[in-house]
Amino acid sequence: MATIKDVANAANVAVSTVSLALRGDPRVRESTRRRILEIAQELQYRPNGAARDLKTRRTETICVILHDLGGPFYSELLLGIQDVATANDYNTIASASIGGKNGSAVRWLLERRVDGVIVLAPEIDNETIIRAAGPDLPVIVLDRDLVAKHVYSVRVDNEQGGYKATRHLLEAGYRDIIFVSGPADTLDSELRYRGYEMAMDEFSAKKSKRFDYMGKFTEEGGYTVGKVIASQGTLPEAVFAANDEMAIGLMRAFGEKGIQIPRDVAIVGFDNIRISEYVRPALTTVRQPMYDMGSVAAQMLFAALAGSSDLNPVTLPAELIVRQSSVRGMYV
Amino acid sequence: MATIKDVANAANVAVSTVSLALRGDPRVRESTRRRILEIAQELQYRPNGAARDLKTRRTETICVILHDLGGPFYSELLLGIQDVATANDYNTIASASIGGKNGSAVRWLLERRVDGVIVLAPEIDNETIIRAAGPDLPVIVLDRDLVAKHVYSVRVDNEQGGYKATRHLLEAGYRDIIFVSGPADTLDSELRYRGYEMAMDEFSAKKSKRFDYMGKFTEEGGYTVGKVIASQGTLPEAVFAANDEMAIGLMRAFGEKGIQIPRDVAIVGFDNIRISEYVRPALTTVRQPMYDMGSVAAQMLFAALAGSSDLNPVTLPAELIVRQSSVRGMYV
DNA sequence: CTGTTAGCGCCTTCAA
DNA sequence: TTGAAGGCGCTAACAG
Numbered sequence: 027m028a029t030i031k032d033v034a035n036a037a038n039v040a041v042s043t044v045s046l047a048l049r050g051d052p053r054v055r056e057s058t059r060r061r062i063l064e065i066a067q068e069l070q071y072r073p074n075g076a077a078r079d080l081k082t083r084r085t086e087t088i089c090v091i092l093h094d095l096g097g098p099f100y101s102e103l104l105l106g107i108q109d110v111a112t113a114n115d116y117n118t119i120a121s122a123s124i125g126g127k128n129g130s131a132v133r134w135l136l137e138r139r140v141d142g143v144i145v146l147a148p149e150i151d152n153e154t155i156i157r158a159a160g161p162d163l164p165v166i167v168l169d170r171d172l173v174a175k176h177v178y179s180v181r182v183d184n185e186q187g188g189y190k191a192t193r194h195l196l197e198a199g200y201r202d203i204i205f206v207s208g209p210a211d212t213l214d215s216e217l218r219y220r221g222y223e224m225a226m227d228e229f230s231a232k233k234s235k236r237f238d239y240m241g242k243f244t245e246e247g248g249y250t251v252g253k254v255i256a257s258q259g260t261l262p263e264a265v266f267a268a269n270d271e272m273a274i275g276l277m278r279a280f281g282e283k284g285i286q287i288p289r290d291v292a293i294v295g296f297d298n299i300r301i302s303e304y305v306r307p308a309l310t311t312v313r314q315p316m317y318d319m320g321s322v323a324a325q326m327l328f329a330a331l332a333g334s335s336d337l338n339p340v341t342l343p344a345e346l347i348v349r350q351s352s353v354r355g356m357y358v
Numbered sequence: 359m360a361t362i363k364d365v366a367n368a369a370n371v372a373v374s375t376v377s378l379a380l381r382g383d384p385r386v387r388e389s390t391r392r393r394i395l396e397i398a399q400e401l402q403y404r405p406n407g408a409a410r411d412l413k414t415r416r417t418e419t420i421c422v423i424l425h426d427l428g429g430p431f432y433s434e435l436l437l438g439i440q441d442v443a444t445a446n447d448y449n450t451i452a453s454a455s456i457g458g459k460n461g462s463a464v465r466w467l468l469e470r471r472v473d474g475v476i477v478l479a480p481e482i483d484n485e486t487i488i489r490a491a492g493p494d495l496p497v498i499v500l501d502r503d504l505v506a507k508h509v510y511s512v513r514v515d516n517e518q519g520g521y522k523a524t525r526h527l528l529e530a531g532y533r534d535i536i537f538v539s540g541p542a543d544t545l546d547s548e549l550r551y552r553g554y555e556m557a558m559d560e561f562s563a564k565k566s567k568r569f570d571y572m573g574k575f576t577e578e579g580g581y582t583v584g585k586v587i588a589s590q591g592t593l594p595e596a597v598f599a600a601n602d603e604m605a606i607g608l609m610r611a612f613g614e615k616g617i618q619i620p621r622d623v624a625i626v627g628f629d630n631i632r633i634s635e636y637v638r639p640a641l642t643t644v645r646q647p648m649y650d651m652g653s654v655a656a657q658m659l660f661a662a663l664a665g666s667s668d669l670n671p672v673t674l675p676a677e678l679i680v681r682q683s684s685v686r687g688m689y690v
Numbered sequence: 691c692t693g694t695t696a697g698c699g700c701c702t703t704c705a706a
Numbered sequence: 707t708t709g710a711a712g713g714c715g716c717t718a719a720c721a722g
Contacts, residue, residue, distance in 0.1 A: 040709040075469035077699035079408035080714050095436040095452050104427040117462040119451040120427055130449040137407035304636045361715055372693040409715035412698050
């Protein structure tokens with residue numbers, strides 16, 4: 027592979043001249059530049075990014091670490107991030123957090139191969155993030171309860187979202203409302219439960235326990251829980267599932283048992299994934315402003331890169347989207 | 359930022375010793391190693407990836423370039439790729455192809471920051487790919503008609519998929535079948551049309567022209583086309599949409615006009631995106647084996663990395679998934 | 691077992 | 707306007 031040196035030799039100039047010429051520096055005469063460009067082309071010269079990064083100590087790249095690339099609702103988040111990054115002439119890459127502690131994420135967090143990182147991946151522990159963050163590697167954490175130097179946080183108000191969802195059901199007249207949680211160790215689920223609690227208490231309604239019904243945030247999990255609920259003596263009046271995937275699993279389980287939604291049981295989900303609009307009945311849910319979250323996160327990252335260090339945590343509101351699955355008498 | 363040299367100084371050993379110790383090389387005595395590790399910790403030493411990459415001339419990372427990170431059906435593709443990459447102790451990053459010619463993708467294709475690239479992004483032109491590919495940067499192209507040195511191809515048999523879809527409708531008794539295409543310049547759409555043609559010819563049915571109905575591969579596009587079709591004098595018996603997004607748009611348009619599916623018009627899509635299973639009636643479609651495609655692509659990449667260069671193009675079969683939208687008398 | 695010595699390919703003063 | 711030299715941080719012989 028041709029290096030800048032090869033080009034310099036072939037063109038009978040010094041390496042530095044080639045370097046300047048390649049970047050269009052006006053200090054190189056036009057004719058020289060053109061000749062160098064031609065020779066570079068001929069030799070199939072390609073700059074070596076690693077060498078440049080090493081020298082300049084900047085990569086002009088930020089990395090987004092997600093649990094699972096291509097998950098349904100990361101799309102908007104990434105868009106929000108990319109739009110801002112592109113505007114700043116930065117590149118964005120996404121990496122999955124699989125491999126955990128010694129997996130791939132380490133590469134981006136700990137080995138200075140990018141200028142900044144945005145993390146939305148619960149399985150990366152706080153310790154790693156704190157260790158990674160530093161004056162020249164700001165880290166933005168999404169949906170995580172962490173305060174540390176060079177770490178900045180953006181969150182969606184999950185508690186308020188859970189509150190809104192539950193309150194919506196309560197106002198519709200439902201009282202016996204079950205909460206279906208995600209995995210035990212997820213903060214999101216925890217906070218949504220708190221919102222649920224708060225609303226239920228306001229109406230003095232009887233809450234289900236935090237982990238009475240646990241669905242792993244997956245459709246399959248929701249389906250299983252749905253089967254359990256359906257086979258109990260009495261049905262609840264409504265179910266608040268901590269995410270849409272589970273809600274959809276619930277709907278499937280109920281459907282198979284001939285339980286009608288919302289006539290027999292009302293359902294509310296969380297996340298507003300795309301399918302939630304297409305299932306029948308369409309699912310009432312809580313939308314998280316993912317694009318905004320990405321955009322805000324990226325903006326904070328660039329602010330940090332530019333030297334600010336007193337960036338306050340941001341919390342974005344969630345929004346209730348009412349559809350048919352929770353509206354009494356809609357689909358008889 | 360502490361460098362390996364700082365650690366060496368602080369520990370009173372040579373740089374190379376630190377390097378060995380850090381990587382757990384047995385040539386370093388255990389006690390020395392421990393001491394070095396401690397000091398590294400204390401100094402908050404973090405290796406510099408760029409320096410290592412530069413030296414070793416390998417990054418142990420492959421990059422997947424997609425049109426749009428997080429698009430609905432990249433998920434499985436990425437999984438397929440990642441599973442193989444992880445098994446080979448490689449990292450996977452994903453990058454969007456926005457920015458086109460001088461955008462971000464160039465960075466990964468042309469600047470030797472990764473060891474291999476998998477491209478599924480029509481907007482990157484062949485020329486760029488050919489230029490990028492080389493003995494030490496194999497490129498796997500997905501769904502693209504390109505043969506070149508160090509470029510290897512994996513495709514899904516779109517033509518056969520289009521054929522299967524159309525034939526399915528024909529066998530169900532439909533004859534007047536419209537084809538709704540994607541954008542004019544997409545190969546996928548083109549090939550699916552060819553499959554449509556072939557099946558229609560076999561049954562001597564009257565085809566619609568390649569671009570009579572054009573929907574841009576989006577739901578909105580499909581919706582618009584649906585409105586047009588609905589407002590024509592006579593409805594077709596069936597519609598084959600070149601992708602599910604458009605098919606869903608069509609369904610919405612028809613629904614608004616009171617046209618029942620499949621009673622009045624049968625519909626078949628392509629891609630088997632997740633929603634296709636949840637719309638009502640559920641959409642008959644053609645599944646592309648995305649996971650396999652990713653997995654095969656990654657395997658080829660590693661084969662190339664290991665020195666093979668005579669890798670034949672692979673074409674994966676598509677699979678028809680029959681659901682309600684095309685089954686006569688199902689949803690009256 | 692540990693240290694010395696060369697670069698990897700590029701950018702950046704500093705001189706000419 | 708161009709060239710020479712040094713070094714970014716790390717690894718990999720090769721010596722000791």
